[in-house]
Amino acid sequence: MATTIYDVAKLAGVGLGTVSRVLNNSPAVRDSTRQRVQAAIRQLDYTPDPIARSMTRGRTGTLAVIIPFFTRPFSIEVLRGIEASTSRLGFELVVYNIENDAQRDDCFRRLPMSRKADGLLVVSVSPKDVFIPNFAQAQLPTILVDAYNPSITSVVVNNVDGSYAAMKYLLEKGHRRIGFINGQIEGNFKFNQANDRLIGVHRALGEAGINFEPELMEIGSWDRQGGRLASQRLLNLKNPPTAIFAASDVQALGTLETAKAMKLSVPRDLSIMGFDGIELSEWLELTTMQQPMYHMGELGMALLMEQIENPQKPPELIRLNTELVERSTIGSPKIRNEQ
Amino acid sequence: MATTIYDVAKLAGVGLGTVSRVLNNSPAVRDSTRQRVQAAIRQLDYTPDPIARSMTRGRTGTLAVIIPFFTRPFSIEVLRGIEASTSRLGFELVVYNIENDAQRDDCFRRLPMSRKADGLLVVSVSPKDVFIPNFAQAQLPTILVDAYNPSITSVVVNNVDGSYAAMKYLLEKGHRRIGFINGQIEGNFKFNQANDRLIGVHRALGEAGINFEPELMEIGSWDRQGGRLASQRLLNLKNPPTAIFAASDVQALGTLETAKAMKLSVPRDLSIMGFDGIELSEWLELTTMQQPMYHMGELGMALLMEQIENPQKPPELIRLNTELVERSTIGSPKIRNEQ
DNA sequence: GTATTCTGTGGAAATGCTTCCATAGTTCCA
DNA sequence: TGGAACTATGGAAGCATTTCCACAGAATAC
Numbered sequence: 001m002a003t004t005i006y007d008v009a010k011l012a013g014v015g016l017g018t019v020s021r022v023l024n025n026s027p028a029v030r031d032s033t034r035q036r037v038q039a040a041i042r043q044l045d046y047t048p049d050p051i052a053r054s055m056t057r058g059r060t061g062t063l064a065v066i067i068p069f070f071t072r073p074f075s076i077e078v079l080r081g082i083e084a085s086t087s088r089l090g091f092e093l094v095v096y097n098i099e100n101d102a103q104r105d106d107c108f109r110r111l112p113m114s115r116k117a118d119g120l121l122v123v124s125v126s127p128k129d130v131f132i133p134n135f136a137q138a139q140l141p142t143i144l145v146d147a148y149n150p151s152i153t154s155v156v157v158n159n160v161d162g163s164y165a166a167m168k169y170l171l172e173k174g175h176r177r178i179g180f181i182n183g184q185i186e187g188n189f190k191f192n193q194a195n196d197r198l199i200g201v202h203r204a205l206g207e208a209g210i211n212f213e214p215e216l217m218e219i220g221s222w223d224r225q226g227g228r229l230a231s232q233r234l235l236n237l238k239n240p241p242t243a244i245f246a247a248s249d250v251q252a253l254g255t256l257e258t259a260k261a262m263k264l265s266v267p268r269d270l271s272i273m274g275f276d277g278i279e280l281s282e283w284l285e286l287t288t289m290q291q292p293m294y295h296m297g298e299l300g301m302a303l304l305m306e307q308i309e310n311p312q313k314p315p316e317l318i319r320l321n322t323e324l325v326e327r328s329t330i331g332s333p334k335i336r337n338e339q
Numbered sequence: 340m341a342t343t344i345y346d347v348a349k350l351a352g353v354g355l356g357t358v359s360r361v362l363n364n365s366p367a368v369r370d371s372t373r374q375r376v377q378a379a380i381r382q383l384d385y386t387p388d389p390i391a392r393s394m395t396r397g398r399t400g401t402l403a404v405i406i407p408f409f410t411r412p413f414s415i416e417v418l419r420g421i422e423a424s425t426s427r428l429g430f431e432l433v434v435y436n437i438e439n440d441a442q443r444d445d446c447f448r449r450l451p452m453s454r455k456a457d458g459l460l461v462v463s464v465s466p467k468d469v470f471i472p473n474f475a476q477a478q479l480p481t482i483l484v485d486a487y488n489p490s491i492t493s494v495v496v497n498n499v500d501g502s503y504a505a506m507k508y509l510l511e512k513g514h515r516r517i518g519f520i521n522g523q524i525e526g527n528f529k530f531n532q533a534n535d536r537l538i539g540v541h542r543a544l545g546e547a548g549i550n551f552e553p554e555l556m557e558i559g560s561w562d563r564q565g566g567r568l569a570s571q572r573l574l575n576l577k578n579p580p581t582a583i584f585a586a587s588d589v590q591a592l593g594t595l596e597t598a599k600a601m602k603l604s605v606p607r608d609l610s611i612m613g614f615d616g617i618e619l620s621e622w623l624e625l626t627t628m629q630q631p632m633y634h635m636g637e638l639g640m641a642l643l644m645e646q647i648e649n650p651q652k653p654p655e656l657i658r659l660n661t662e663l664v665e666r667s668t669i670g671s672p673k674i675r676n677e678q
Numbered sequence: 679g680t681a682t683t684c685t686g687t688g689g690a691a692a693t694g695c696t697t698c699c700a701t702a703g704t705t706c707c708a
Numbered sequence: 709t710g711g712a713a714c715t716a717t718g719g720a721a722g723c724a725t726t727t728c729c730a731c732a733g734a735a736t737a738c
Contacts (some may be wrong), residue, residue, distance in 0.1 A: 002454075004694055015718035020696060030716060047452040051393045052694035054722050060390065062433070071419050080410050083436050093454075094401070096434050097422050113386040116431075117340075224622075271436060280619075283563075283592065343724055354688035359726060369686060391724030394693050683736070692727085698721085705714070 003044045011330070012040035048319070054115075062092045063304065064117035066107050068125050070097045072222070073250065073278040074293060078123055078242060081297020089305065091118070098125065105131070112138035118206035119304045122147060123297075126192070141307035145300040148192060153307060153315045155300050159193050162289045163200030166273050169324060170243045171208045174270065174332045178205075179234040179241035181251050183222040189236055197247050216241055220251060227254025235262060235270070242333035243271035249281045249288055256284065256329070267331035277325055283330040285336050347637045351379035362387055390432050391518035393454075402643065405446050407464050409436045411445045411561070412589065412617040413632060417462055417484060420636020428644065430457070436519075437464065444470070448638065451477035458643045461486060464471035465531070480646035484639040486630045492646060492654045494639050498529070498532050500539055501628045501661035502539030505612050508663060510547045513612065513671045517544075518573040520581035520590050522561040524594060533558075536586050536614070559590060566593025574601060574609070581672035587622045588627055595668070608671035616664055624667040 005023075007242060009016040014037060021029050021031055023039040029037075040046075054060045067075050076291030079095075086093045094117060098104045119141040126147045127135070135142050135152065135285070155326040170178050180201050183194045198217075203213050218233050220226030227246055231254060234241055246252040248289040252274035256266060264270045276282050307313055344362075348355040353376060360368050361376040368376075368403035379385075394400045402425055406414050418434075424668050425432045433456060437443045447470040448457060458480040465472070472479050474491065479531045483493040504584055509517050519540050522533045539554075544551050557572050559565030566585055570593060585591040595605060602610045616629030638657065646652055 002694090003694095006694085009718095016695090017697085017718055018716085021717090024595075026694080028716065033716080045452075047449070049694055050453050050455050051390060053693075054390045054695080055394055055725095056696040058723085071415055076410055076415060083409070083434070085444075087436065092433050092435075094431050095422070096431075097426065103426075113384075114389050116389050158733095184419070204459070257622075281595075300412070340726090345724085347689095355725090357686085358687055360687090363726080367686065372686080385683095389726055392726080394695095394724075397693085502715040564721085679736100679737100683734100685711105685734080687732085688730090688731100689728105691728100692726085693724105695723090696721105697723105699719095701718085703714100703716085703737080707714080708710095708712105 002049070003046045004315070005048070006162075007044055008037065008040045008046050011044060012037045039307040047079070053108060059118050060116060061090070062094055062110060062117045063119050063241055064094045064095045064096060064120065065121040066098060066124060066125065067123040068098045068103075068104070070095065072282060074248070074276050074291070075123060075276060076296040077293035078176065078300075081294040082123075082145075082301055083122060083297075083301075084294075085301035086206075087296050089301070093234070100134075105190040112140045119143075120307050121145060121300050123300075127152075138158075139311060141311060143300050143304045143307060146193065147298050147319065150317075151315055152306040153303055153313070153317075155296055155303065155320065157197035157291045157296070157319045157322055158319045159322075162275070162291075163197035163247075165200075165322070165324060166203045166245055166275065167201050167204035168207075168288045170209075170245060170271065170273060170330065171204060173243075173271065173330060175241075175243040176210060176333070177213075177216065177239065177243075179244040180217045180229070181227055181230040181244060181246040181255065182217060182219050183226070183247045183251070186221055187221040194247060201245070211326075219273045220254075222248050222251065224250050224254040224257070227251030228258050229254070231258040235259075235264070241270075242271065243330070245275075248276050249274040249278050249286060252288065253280065253284060253330075256286075266329050268334070269284040271333070275322075275332060277323075279290035281325070283326070286329045287327045288325050290325045291322055297319065302315055341388070341389065342385045344385075344387070346383055347376065347379045347385050350383060351376045354611055364382070371439060372659065377475065377612060398455070398457050399455060400429070401433055401456045402458050402460065403433045403435060403450060404460045404462060405435045405437060405443075405450075405464065406462040407437045407443070413615050413630070414462060414620060414630035416617060417636040417639075420633040420638075421460060421462075421484075421640055422636075424637050424640035428640070442598075448473065451479045454616060458482075459648050460484060460639050460643055462639075463532075466491075472526065478650055480643060480650060482639050482643045482646060484635050485532065487656065489656075490654055492642050492652075492656075493658065494498065494635055494657045495532075496630045496635070497658045497663055498535035498661075499539040499542070500587075500590070501535035501614065501630075503543045504539075504545035504661070504663055505542050505584055505614065505628045506547075509584060509669065510549075511667060512582075512610065513593075514580075514582040515549060515672070516580040516582075517550075518553050518570070518583040518596065520557045520566055520569040520573070520583060520585040521558050521616050522565070522586045522587060522590070523558055525571065558661040559586050559593075563589050563593040563596070566590030570594035571598040574603070575597075580609075582612065582669070584612040586615075588615040588617050588623075588625060591625055591627070592619065592623060592670075595625075597653050605668050608673070610669040610672070614661075618664075620664070620666070626666045627668045628661040629659055629664045635659065652667070 005016050005019050009019045032204040108127045112134040122144050124146045144152050217231035220230035259270050274286045274288035277288050281288045344355050344358050348358045376528045447466045461483050463485045483491050487493040557569035559569035588611040597607050613625045613627035616627050
């Protein structure tokens with residue numbers, strides 16, 4: 001049916017070992033022989049079967065990425081970086097989207113055992129500790145991006161510093177009552193990011209000598225709806241905040257929508273700070289803390305390559321910095337008493 | 340190293356054939372034997388090697404999708420539908436992003452030959468006719484989504500009717516000078532979509548007895564920048580249009596930005612109609628022609644499954660309808676002379 | 679009580695490659 | 709000129725499965 005290495009060998013009048021050597025660019029082939037074999041390959045339009053190759057080589061030429069909600073703008077942007085590196089390196093990319101705990105655990109249980117991929121990139125999810133031994137035992141090189149586990153090399157953004165800087169910026173603008181919309185800490189997935197961002201908020205508040213008021217913190221899903229609902233609760237307080245810091249740009253969008261619905265002008269009546277720096281933030285003129293999303297994907301891939309080449313490499317933790325992008329959703333608060 | 344079927348056989352005290360039968364749920368295994376084998380499998384924590392399985396079965400359990408610019412919101416939305424179906428059916432998804440002609444041709448040349456995937460979904464690109472024989476010969480079941488080729492089952496949106504309806508809506512609102520921003524017809528890829536949309540525009544104009552004025556049609560890249568530049572040209576005409584119909588929502592966003600920059604109020608001074616119905620259009624309150632993107636992905640997958648089960652199935656062309664979503668970027672034109 | 683069918687089961691063959699070992703031919707050096 | 713050291717090559721073994729054929733033993737039929 002399909003043409004195999006034998007057909008090529010026969011046509012070229014050589015042994016199959018020689019064909020294999022030509023295919024793998026072994027130098028131990030006389031030039032004239034190489035020519036003949038290559039001619040036969042062309043004539044038969046032969047392509048080596050990748051599955052059979054994986055069989056003997058023990059490598060698949062495939063990289064896997066586990067990514068929850070791969071339709072979130074943040075994830076997509078990370079994925080872009082991953083995809084670009086992957087294809088540049090000549091690997092193929094298998095995408096495992098996970099939408100719930102069961103799927104996640106399934107992935108982490110199964111993937112390491114099956115030799116389906118040469119490496120694994122996990123984005124925005126931390127495998128439960130239970131599964132860590134699987135990885136170690138299966139020797140599947142793995143890197144975490146936007147997630148952290150001490151026994152796996154991880155690339156994260158410095159969420160504490162990021163949210164600290166965001167809050168500090170707001171404080172410097174004169175805001176004293178600042179609402180904070182955080183993402184779910186222990187929702188479907190363990191986003192420690194949320195916790196870190198909360199720590200940053202506390203720190204900035206503490207330095208400014210302002211008490212953390214629980215009523216000014218709301219937790220919502222990481223999407224627009226989450227931001228919308230949380231901001232409604234915040235802005236309906238008796239003493240509403242003059243600024244809102246949202247843990248994601250999409251939540252900031254929801255906040256913007258609430259403001260519009262309540263006829264609040266941004267930034268005159270309400271200042272809004274986002275987090276992520278997705279393309280949307282640019283359209284919205286949203287002031288935000290930019291994460292190096294694309295770069296996180298690229299870097300994750302680079303680290304994965306190192307891990308594949310040297311599986312003994314000890315795990316490390318890489319922290320990247322966020323960057324404040326000033327746009328036009330933040331101003332100084334009106335002085336309430338002057339009014 | 341890794342535990343194989345032999346280890347299981349030995350532990351369970353059966354032949355390897357029996358283990359294989361248990362793994363594949365063959366009914367021809369005595370119940371007591373099955374129990375013993377399953378116990379051994381659990382004890383060794385054995386997982387069959389998917390590569391070796393593919394080797395003998397001739398199937399890979401993997402589906403490939405070729406998708407250009409997989410970061411465009413439209414593509415993502417289609418991909419969502421594809422991913423959901425794929426994982427529901429227990430397949431894995433390999434994503435090939437293509438960004439230029441060379442990559443595209445490479446994909447189309449290579450993929451059919453290598454038995455890497457059991458089926459292929461191609462989104463928004465039509466393979467050159469040269470490669471069609473490859474597919475036929477290689478028996479790789481293939482479906483086109485948002486693209487068309489007579490010899491491959493294709494799922495498309497009725498672009499002619501869609502743009503016809505969009506234009507008609509604008510005409511009914513009283514607009515007579517309507518700018519049309521189209522995507523590149525023969526740019527990097529062959530998007531016949533662009534051509535079809537142009538035909539719809541012509542038809543609506545013709546029915547209304549209005550001449551098509553070439554200066555009112557601009558071609559831009561399918562992104563925001565393309566929309567921005569094209570709309571600038573349009574609005575700087577001596578006699579600028581009162582409405583602009585953009586071939587994608589992202590281009591409509593660019594148009595919105597131009598309008599803002601030129602201090603034109605939408606829809607008072609300028610009406611804008613988009614195309615696609617991505618989430619963004621909702622945030623922007625953009626009136627647009629909605630494509631059933633997610634559904635297109637799902638449907639493509641369903642058709643692919645049929646094709647895999649019955650490779651002899653003749654190609655068919657499935658046209659889906661678009662739907663006008665009225666939001667707030669379209670009004671009636673000011674009567675210039677009254678002014 | 680023998681011939682026939684059925685039911686489980688074992689294991690060889692096959693899948694298409696890479697790798698390694700053996701070998702024939704060639705070159706080199708004393 | 710005889711062996712040592714290379715070089716190029718052929719092909720067997722091995723990779724981890726599935727599938728198929730053969731066969732033993734049990735059940736059934738006559």
